Amino acid sequence: MHELSIAISMIDQITEESERRGGLDVEAVHLKLGIFSGVDKDALQFAYELACEGSVLEGSRLVIETVPLVIYCADCKKDRLPPSVYQLSCPECGSPGQKIVTGREIEVSFLEIAA
Amino acid sequence: MSTRMVEVRAKVLKQNDLLARTLRERFRTEGTCVVGLVSSPGSGKTAFLEKLLGGLARDSRVAALVGDLATENDAARLRRATPNVRQITTGTICHLDAQMVEKALESWRLDRIDFLFIENVGNLVCPSSYDLGEELRFVLLSATEGEDKPLKYPTIFNSSDVAIITKMDLAEAAEFDVVAARRNIESVRPGMQVFEVSSKTGSGMQAVFDLLHAQLARARQSRVALTL
Numbered sequence: 001m002h003e004l005s006i007a008i009s010m011i012d013q014i015t016e017e018s019e020r021r022g023g024l025d026v027e028a029v030h031l032k033l034g035i036f037s038g039v040d041k042d043a044l045q046f047a048y049e050l051a052c053e054g055s056v057l058e059g060s061r062l063v064i065e066t067v068p069l070v071i072y073c074a075d076c077k078k079d080r081l082p083p084s085v086y087q088l089s090c091p092e093c094g095s096p097g098q099k100i101v102t103g104r105e106i107e108v109s110f111l112e113i114a115a
Numbered sequence: 116m117s118t119r120m121v122e123v124r125a126k127v128l129k130q131n132d133l134l135a136r137t138l139r140e141r142f143r144t145e146g147t148c149v150v151g152l153v154s155s156p157g158s159g160k161t162a163f164l165e166k167l168l169g170g171l172a173r174d175s176r177v178a179a180l181v182g183d184l185a186t187e188n189d190a191a192r193l194r195r196a197t198p199n200v201r202q203i204t205t206g207t208i209c210h211l212d213a214q215m216v217e218k219a220l221e222s223w224r225l226d227r228i229d230f231l232f233i234e235n236v237g238n239l240v241c242p243s244s245y246d247l248g249e250e251l252r253f254v255l256l257s258a259t260e261g262e263d264k265p266l267k268y269p270t271i272f273n274s275s276d277v278a279i280i281t282k283m284d285l286a287e288a289a290e291f292d293v294v295a296a297r298r299n300i301e302s303v304r305p306g307m308q309v310f311e312v313s314s315k316t317g318s319g320m321q322a323v324f325d326l327l328h329a330q331l332a333r334a335r336q337s338r339v340a341l342t343l
Binding site (some may be wrong): 001002005006009010013014017021024027028031036037038039085086087088089096097098100105106107108109110111112113114115 | 117118119120121122123124125126127128129130131208209210212240241243244265266267269270271273274299301302303304305306
């Protein structure tokens with residue numbers, strides 16, 4: 001369970017961003033989370049609430065957008081969705097997918113600010 | 116009440132990634148070959164590392180950092196092979212991060228170390244998110260754990276460079292299907308190099324030594340290129 005560490009890193013980063021912009025009243029944080037990131041969505045949601053207590057983000061919402069695992073098929077020369085996270089091959093031609101295009105993201109995309 | 120959107124686009128682990136990159140550059144400049152070890156608890160990381168350190172110490176300068184939640188037991192074990200061992204006790208944290216590695220390296224002369232091993236906390240989930248600046252990451256799977264571990268923990272296998280199947284001396288007793296294990300590794304990390312070893316008997320270790328020596332030679336070559 002390293003979701004608490006992830007939540008704390010996230011809060012530190014947003015706090016910095018907020019200070020840089022002269023103090024933001026953050027209502028929601030939008031996060032892109034790859035299903036191949038090693039971070040569990042529900043555990044992060046839970047950890048976020050805990051970690052926010054006493055910070056400038058207390059009371060804010062965490063909105064998680066799940067990013068699918070996409071691999072590049074060198075034979076089809078196309079991005080493909082593999083059959084599962086434990087079978088990294090092209091669903092069309094069966095070639096192994098050695099390059100991951102998306103799915104590993106842990107990335108704050110934008111903040112919703114009270115206007 | 117109305118809201119406005121502010122675009123951020125920031126990687127949450129940016130701080131760790133930046134520090135890991137700095138460490139990687141430092142390792143390259145000093146010519147140190149750095150290898151990370153990850154696995155579940157009890158898969159034989161420390162026994163494997165003991166063998167690695169013992170074998171490599173004959174003609175190379177070796178060092179190790181070992182991560183655990185508590186105790187100095189692993190460091191004490193590894194010091195039989197080399198005095199250059201430091202334990203990182205993480206307390207409640209289930210993984211190592213780049214900052215812990217940087218701190219643990221304090222005052223070590225990396226230019227006098229050929230091989231540095233970083234043994235992560237036994238955990239097949241959390242370490243996959245944290246880059247430590249290593250050149251190679253070994254993921255260990257023991258013959259007693261079962262063939263389907265790679266399928267259950269695809270992220271850590273995919274984020275590693277080399278798979279080591281340990282405790283091969285117990286494979287028969289545990290009815291371990293090595294062909295299936297290799298197939299499962301290939302499924303989650305196509306093209307991954309796999310080694311079968313026994314730290315107890317020493318079987319298969321030579322191939323790992325050869326890989327490490329080749330890696331060191333490459334590191335030294337690129338260092339020459341850097342200084343030119």
